[in-house]
Amino acid sequence: MNTLFRIQSSIKHWLDKVDEHSIHSPFFYDFYLRIIRGETKSHFTDIEKLRTQLLQNNSIIKLKDLGDTSAYFKSEDRSISKIAHTSLTDAKYCELFYRIAENIEAENIVELGTSMGITSLYLAQLKKSRVTTFEGNPDLINIAKTNFELFGKKNIEIIEGNIDQTLSDYLQNPAKIDFALMDANHRYEPTVRYFNWIAKRMSDTGIIVIDDIYRSPEMAKAWNELRKHDLVYSSVDLFTCGILFFDLSLTKQHFIWSY
Numbered sequence: 001m002n003t004l005f006r007i008q009s010s011i012k013h014w015l016d017k018v019d020e021h022s023i024h025s026p027f028f029y030d031f032y033l034r035i036i037r038g039e040t041k042s043h044f045t046d047i048e049k050l051r052t053q054l055l056q057n058n059s060i061i062k063l064k065d066l067g068d069t070s071a072y073f074k075s076e077d078r079s080i081s082k083i084a085h086t087s088l089t090d091a092k093y094c095e096l097f098y099r100i101a102e103n104i105e106a107e108n109i110v111e112l113g114t115s116m117g118i119t120s121l122y123l124a125q126l127k128k129s130r131v132t133t134f135e136g137n138p139d140l141i142n143i144a145k146t147n148f149e150l151f152g153k154k155n156i157e158i159i160e161g162n163i164d165q166t167l168s169d170y171l172q173n174p175a176k177i178d179f180a181l182m183d184a185n186h187r188y189e190p191t192v193r194y195f196n197w198i199a200k201r202m203s204d205t206g207i208i209v210i211d212d213i214y215r216s217p218e219m220a221k222a223w224n225e226l227r228k229h230d231l232v233y234s235s236v237d238l239f240t241c242g243i244l245f246f247d248l249s250l251t252k253q254h255f256i257w258s259y
């Protein structure tokens with residue numbers, strides 16, 4: 001059912017998408033050309049070498065499926081290579097997230113869903129960034145920690161455990177969040193719940209990216225509600241992910257673009 005839903009949604013997205021010729025807002029015209037169509041100047045060769053190693057690693061680890069209902073954890077053996085193939089964000093999107101966060105000079109960055117730490121490493125390349133990343137699978141946490149040590153990254157903190165508990169604890173800290181990537185539990189209820197917690201803590205120019213917004217009808221429902229949320233001033237639908245802007249100076253607008 002989700003495959004058919006994704007195909008239908010991608011056709012609709014393709015029919016509805018516009019390009020720079022339909023963007024009247026100077027802010028979004030610039031954002032489209034420089035960030036969406038732009039190129040990243042930094043080099044991520046070493047991180048991509050690490051991704052290649054993970055893609056070739058056939059060691060087996062235990063993976064709890066925390067993205068299902070929190071009361072039901074399936075225990076499964078899976079190869080690192082298979083996880084790297086199915087769960088990691090593509091380099092193209094890692095670079096986009098880097099550019100979005102770089103554009104707002106993001107310092108305090110939150111990532112829900114670390115997996116093996118590839119996107120965390122991209123975001124931690126930003127000057128002045130402090131990345132707090134959340135993961136509940138112990139075997140993935142160990143791999144991510146090893147990867148962060150390999151890169152000598154002291155500006156990444158991994159918060160271990162189920163986000164249902166760890167995120168609310170973390171948010172006791174009053175620091176504002178500049179950039180958040182929600183890429184963990186791709187279900188309607190937790191997506192809306194985590195968003196509502198994080199939204200209250202976003203900085204004035206803050207941005208939340210929600211991954212996999214057309215993964216299923218329930219994720220599309222969450223996306224369509226969240227982009228209309230009172231605290232969201234504009235939104236961009238790239239099909240693979242959605243970008244939510246908390247900048248009060250923006251007028252409410254919604255864009256459908258390809259990437």
Ligand SMILES: C[S@@+](CC[C@H](N)C(=O)[O-])C[C@H]1O[C@@H](n2cnc3c(N)ncnc32)[C@H](O)[C@@H]1O
Pocket residue numbers: 064066067068087088089111112113114115116117118119120134135136137140161162163164183184185
């Ligand atoms: C799609 S992967 C993250 C990929 C990562 N952001 C990247 O780009 O490399 C999602 C991760 O979220 C974790 N996760 C899902 N639900 C969770 C929960 N409720 N608590 C903690 N971790 C969770 C999964 O174990 C999985 O590793």
